[in-house]
Amino acid sequence: MYQFLLRWKQIMANKIRQRKKSTELNTTSEATTPLPTTIEPTLPATTALVLAETNQLVAIDEATTPAIAIQESADGAASENTAPTVSQQFSNWCLANHQWSVMAEAVVGLTHRDKNLPCQDAVACQTVPRTCLVVCDGAGSSVLSELGANALCQGLSLLCHSLEALWHELLDNEATNDSLLNTLTRIVLRHAKGIMQNLATTHKREVRDFRSTLLMLVVGKAHLFWLKVGDGALVVEQIEHRFSQPALPSDGLVPVLKTLGELGKGEFANQTTFVDDALKFSDVQYGLYGSQYLTGFAAMSDGAAEKLVSLNQQQVAGRISQWFDALRQQRLSRKTLTQAFYGEDFNKNSTGDDRSIALAACGYDVTNL
Numbered sequence: 001m002y003q004f005l006l007r008w009k010q011i012m013a014n015k016i017r018q019r020k021k022s023t024e025l026n027t028t029s030e031a032t033t034p035l036p037t038t039i040e041p042t043l044p045a046t047t048a049l050v051l052a053e054t055n056q057l058v059a060i061d062e063a064t065t066p067a068i069a070i071q072e073s074a075d076g077a078a079s080e081n082t083a084p085t086v087s088q089q090f091s092n093w094c095l096a097n098h099q100w101s102v103m104a105e106a107v108v109g110l111t112h113r114d115k116n117l118p119c120q121d122a123v124a125c126q127t128v129p130r131t132c133l134v135v136c137d138g139a140g141s142s143v144l145s146e147l148g149a150n151a152l153c154q155g156l157s158l159l160c161h162s163l164e165a166l167w168h169e170l171l172d173n174e175a176t177n178d179s180l181l182n183t184l185t186r187i188v189l190r191h192a193k194g195i196m197q198n199l200a201t202t203h204k205r206e207v208r209d210f211r212s213t214l215l216m217l218v219v220g221k222a223h224l225f226w227l228k229v230g231d232g233a234l235v236v237e238q239i240e241h242r243f244s245q246p247a248l249p250s251d252g253l254v255p256v257l258k259t260l261g262e263l264g265k266g267e268f269a270n271q272t273t274f275v276d277d278a279l280k281f282s283d284v285q286y287g288l289y290g291s292q293y294l295t296g297f298a299a300m301s302d303g304a305a306e307k308l309v310s311l312n313q314q315q316v317a318g319r320i321s322q323w324f325d326a327l328r329q330q331r332l333s334r335k336t337l338t339q340a341f342y343g344e345d346f347n348k349n350s351t352g353d354d355r356s357i358a359l360a361a362c363g364y365d366v367t368n369l
Helices: 002-032 110-114 145-162 164-171 178-203 302-308 319-328 334-341
Strands: 046-050 057-061 070-072 078-080 088-093 101-107 121-126 132-137 214-219 223-229 233-245 252-260 285-290 296-300 355-361
Touching: 101 121, 101 132, 101 319, 101 334, 121 145, 121 355, 132 145, 132 296, 132 355, 145 164, 145 178, 145 214, 164 178, 164 214, 164 223, 178 223, 178 285, 214 296, 214 355, 223 233, 233 302, 233 319, 252 319, 296 302, 296 319, 302 355, 319 334, 319 355
Parallel strands: none
Antiparallel strands: 046 057, 070 078, 088 233, 101 355, 121 132, 132 214, 214 223, 223 285, 233 252, 233 296, 296 355
16 A cells, blocks of 8 residues: 555656646747747738829829839939920011001200200101101200201201112112211211201301200111211110920010110210211211111110110110000000100109100011921
8 A cells, every 4th residue: 555655656746747847848939939020911002102283192002003114324323214394495586577657755854944944855757768767965065956956857857868769779688788888877977067067057156056966777678777976875676486395384575675886975974976067987886787677776865765774785674665566556655755754763863854765666477487
């Protein structure tokens, strides 16, 4: 009996030791089991994209997302194969139709009005037999300069009629003729000086009492003749047609303004050149300007140019193009010019000098390349 009990104790002790060993082994396995390095997604494979048009998040299946072609650029960076569309830009000058309309106005300056002085500016314009503009500004130091300015405008307008055959040869032919240009310029100057001499004789005074500046423009089918004695400004307009393929919002017609000649001042500050008996040919500025694309031209005294053209003549006010456009549409009146010259913007910080301007404008044809 004693042996049976001893054997039973040994069996039970072995079972207990086996259970402890099994528990220790199971505990070590669980502790050393590595965690998974990836977690499988439980949602469908989708990609969230932002639509620029709506700024809304939209889930797009990757399987149906269109592939974007990628190419390597020169520096090795990836770039999209489809570049944005770039418009090709073009420009053309509009062709002038040479159906000219003209307008001119001269008003006394506020400073002269305060001193009870007459308007010393004079203007003339005509379209027959050809379009011609003349603007003269009498010298403030000459007691009868308003007579000289008016006589020059009237006399040179009549001279334009007498020289029609020469104008036709010079201005209606594409080829330039420098010899004829010089001849016509000298004829105009001799006539202008003769007008002043006749005034002096008639009124029994010195020529210097009638001195005036002179601006003159005469247009033909191929060229514009321009002449400048003294200050003031000559302005020409061409209209540029800008267009693109495909079209851009910036496409359209753009007027381009520029001046002819230099400032026209004398050798010293506040000095200018006048038509008088001392005038030399070297004191005169003149030349030809192509008229094929010429849609407008104007002459103005220094009183008007003060607010319409910069001192260095590199910038011209857009108002002149507005006047050209109104003139070619028969909507410009002398009243409009008068009101502008007496407007606050014209007279603020100004000399209050007389103001005058003569304009010519024609229609045009818009063409593409």
